[in-house]
């Protein structure tokens with residue numbers, strides 16, 4: 001018998017506000033403490049460990065400290081890169097920590113006869129055989145899956161784990177219909193456990209001819225909507241006993257979470273303000289994360305007339321940890337209602353690109369979309385701590401050049 005942890009989508013450094021920014025790092029610390037206390041045999045992280053390929057030094061320091069504790073406890077860590085960890089130039093903090101011996105990236109292999117041939121990383125203590133595929137923004141990992149040599153993977157004996165960082169069309173939740181996904185058939189069959197990441201929801205299913213397909217969801221919610229829906233994040237503890245695999249979801253509730261949603265339809269700003277006060281008065285807010293969503297078309301007046309500032313002040317006086325609001329779908333009568341419901345920046349980008357591609361004759365619409373997504377990713381890199389501006393500029397230009405060169409090869 002052996003037991004392992006499966007984490008995904010930690011997005012260290014992901015929130016903008018410093019108070020929120022710390023929570024994903026704290027969640028990682030709490031997960032590591034639990035994993036060590038439970039004496040698990042190893043730990044998997046299915047991509048998006050950091051929110052960017054080159055995260056801030058203070059965050060790297062915290063993560064490194066916890067990884068050293070796991071290492072000292074004799075618990076190996078196996079990872080894959082996700083769509084956020086990935087950098088087109090190949091520069092990523094994941095490599096730095098791998099060279100320090102703190103974890104092992106299991107995406108390794110070679111191209112044989114035009115096919116990508118992955119090799120297994122064998123966990124020494126348990127004999128579990130682990131491999132996987134990195135995730136790339138905008139489904140750019142599809143070509144890897146399409147050119148994957150599956151036979152050797154499927155023929156391998158023993159307890160096998162496949163780590164991946166992508167959505168699967170068969171298991172996409174309804175509210176993520178817009179999200180691009182690969183069909184399950186792109187994954188190799190016959191693994192015992194498919195350790196998924198990328199889709200920020202909690203899911204597990206035993207699938208015929210495959211095995212357990214599991215997404216633990218984010219280790220800490222990554223945005224307003226996730227906080228509303230999930231209230232907290234967590235990870236899986238997987239127990240393997242002979243042929244039997246069982247999953248236990250461990251929720252990491254760092255703060256109580258209170259989500260309030262109010263309809264402003266046909267109401268005045270004063271009425272909405274009163275309703276918010278009344279609703280919030282019902283709850284204990286000690287140390288709580290509070291999300292307030294207000295939607296609808298006001299009967300008169302402007303959204304700005306709702307007394308959010310004094311409401312927020314009141315909540316902080318009652319010791320709330322952090323309060324945030326979402327009024328994206330709140331409008332005054334004189335404005336059109338906002339169209340579309342894209343929540344994530346990625347979704348908005350995808351939408352805008354899809355609407356505008358195909359207006360030049362250099363590329364096919366598909367190629368143009370890929371190029372734009374790759375360039376967006378490259379140009380969204382942030383300047384690193386202590387990185388000189390000239391070095392940063394050079395890095396950006398190199399990344400962009402690399403992408404343009406790669407694409408020139410496919411221009412016809």
Ligand SMILES: [Mn+2]
Pocket residue numbers: 009011048082198199
């Ligand atoms: Mn993610």
